Amino acid sequence: MVRVELCFGGGLEALLGGQKRTPVDVPDECRTMGKLILWIRDTLISERHDMFMKDDCVRPGILVLINSSDWELEGTTQYVLEPGDSISFISTLHGG
Amino acid sequence: MEQPQQETVERYSRQMVLGCFGVESQRCLSRARVLVVGAGGLGCPAAMYLAGAGVGALCLLDRHGDCVERSNLHRQIAYNDAVVGVDKAEALAQFVRNLNPRCDVQRLDSKQHGVGICAANAEQMVQGFDVVLDCTDNVMSRYVLSDACALQKVPLVSGAAIGTDGQLSVYCSSGAKDDDTPCYRCVHPVAPPQHCVGSCDSAGVLGPVPGIIGTLQAIEAIKVICGASFVGAEPLRRKMLLFDAMDCSFRTMKLRARNSACIACSSNSTSTQNRITRVNEYDYDAFLMGDSAGDSAAAAPAIAPESRGPLPSRIEALEFSRISNESTLLVDVRPNTHFQMCHLPGAMNVPLTDLSSAERVRDIQHEMDRRSRGEAQSSTLYIICRRGNDSQKAARKLSETGLFHRVVDIMGGLSAWSDQVDPTFPKY
Numbered sequence: 084m085v086r087v088e089l090c091f092g093g094g095l096e097a098l099l100g101g102q103k104r105t106p107v108d109v110p111d112e113c114r115t116m117g118k119l120i121l122w123i124r125d126t127l128i129s130e131r132h133d134m135f136m137k138d139d140c141v142r143p144g145i146l147v148l149i150n151s152s153d154w155e156l157e158g159t160t161q162y163v164l165e166p167g168d169s170i171s172f173i174s175t176l177h178g179g
Numbered sequence: 180m181e182q183p184q185q186e187t188v189e190r191y192s193r194q195m196v197l198g199c200f201g202v203e204s205q206r207c208l209s210r211a212r213v214l215v216v217g218a219g220g221l222g223c224p225a226a227m228y229l230a231g232a233g234v235g236a237l238c239l240l241d242r243h244g245d246c247v248e249r250s251n252l253h254r255q256i257a258y259n260d261a262v263v264g265v266d267k268a269e270a271l272a273q274f275v276r277n278l279n280p281r282c283d284v285q286r287l288d289s290k291q292h293g294v295g296i297c298a299a300n301a302e303q304m305v306q307g308f309d310v311v312l313d314c315t316d317n318v319m320s321r322y323v324l325s326d327a328c329a330l331q332k333v334p335l336v337s338g339a340a341i342g343t344d345g346q347l348s349v350y351c352s353s354g355a356k357d358d359d360t361p362c363y364r365c366v367h368p369v370a371p372p373q374h375c376v377g378s379c380d381s382a383g384v385l386g387p388v389p390g391i392i393g394t395l396q397a398i399e400a401i402k403v404i405c406g407a408s409f410v411g412a413e414p415l416r417r418k419m420l421l422f423d424a425m426d427c428s429f430r431t432m433k434l435r436a437r438n439s440a441c442i443a444c445s446s447n448s449t450s451t452q453n454r455i456t457r458v459n460e461y462d463y464d465a466f467l468m469g470d471s472a473g474d475s476a477a478a479a480p481a482i483a484p485e486s487r488g489p490l491p492s493r494i495e496a497l498e499f500s501r502i503s504n505e506s507t508l509l510v511d512v513r514p515n516t517h518f519q520m521c522h523l524p525g526a527m528n529v530p531l532t533d534l535s536s537a538e539r540v541r542d543i544q545h546e547m548d549r550r551s552r553g554e555a556q557s558s559t560l561y562i563i564c565r566r567g568n569d570s571q572k573a574a575r576k577l578s579e580t581g582l583f584h585r586v587v588d589i590m591g592g593l594s595a596w597s598d599q600v601d602p603t604f605p606k607y
Contacts, residue, residue: 092421093344094377103423134375144371146419148432153366155435171432173421175367178341178379179221179316179389 117160220389325363
């Protein structure tokens, strides 16, 4: 198990009953970001999965952050979680 | 060096005496040409602060024919009750002219009803500006504006706000060799599915939230314009600010660098396929539909249950007002916060999203039985929403349960009710 903090923002928190920060223990076999996303879908999100995912990745319009860095800078789905990591999923806003 | 004029000193002294800013930064501002796209919750404070700060030329662009509404006033602070119904860009231009008569304020116009920035005009609109502010409220404008700025090499200060959240970043390289600022498309190469995009109109927005973000956009624009004269100031390039009003948190995240294969901003034009060479030649509708169309087509047969009940029919609001009485059941399918704000007497609130719950559908059945005193078998269930879209979906869904004799949705919803039956019913 690896303990990380998940953050949901920009409206995505609605998928977790309004909860923005959730500490979770991720099973060792789900330690990569790619697996973590599937794990979140299967264990934390109960409905409207299409608001979170498309095919086997996060849907377009969601920024994924690993400790406040764009996950593109950290290897995207290949990144391996470290204890204490903060992983954020932020929906891009368009209103003005 | 020549000294500034008396009025310049009097008007801008409070920022010119700042050690990091000084006379030279003020000169940069006075020579700058700035374009603000969108005269709403972001555009109002952004334009006001930029005019106040003394930019030389300020151009404003909004949708042609978009007028100030009363529902704008809680956040679009350049407007007041007296200008409700007045063209927005014109009203904002008037406000900032009064604020600073030395600023050359112009209102740009697409001359086409309902059109602001669009693929056909974007490159021409942004040409020649030192910085552009994206204060728009929709996905298409954001891509169009970013692509135009990428091609014309104009920095873009992009703000967005909805609900209690705000976001801010500076996109698009100015063309300098070592500038690795991404464009909006580098960060969002694929458009979000349409059903995942909220608007202030439907999702709501806390007034000061766009105020904060629009104000920060003015600061970023000033930093971009002044460059090195504004000593130590760093525009929010390759970074994004996330503001959450609920815990008053400001988080800054690191963004990826410019994508060397980006179809909008890559300098390597030969190796990139499908490169956008002219914004007016790119098919934005296809780009935005790309994924969402595929989604709905694939998902529809999977979730739609077999139709068992009769197909729903529709009636006018006026007709409904004539035939309804105390035994009529009207289900209002708007979200509960909307219902609490205003509803028709006797209406029952079951939000559209709750209709997948068998329990809530049973609640409707029970209420139907109660009101019709056992005559539910021959009674009609009426459905209403804000404008008549969700009520159609709800009526179809309830019909398909096969539990109701007849389901009818009210065309145009409460908005039509206000138009046809009761003008005192609030339109929002």
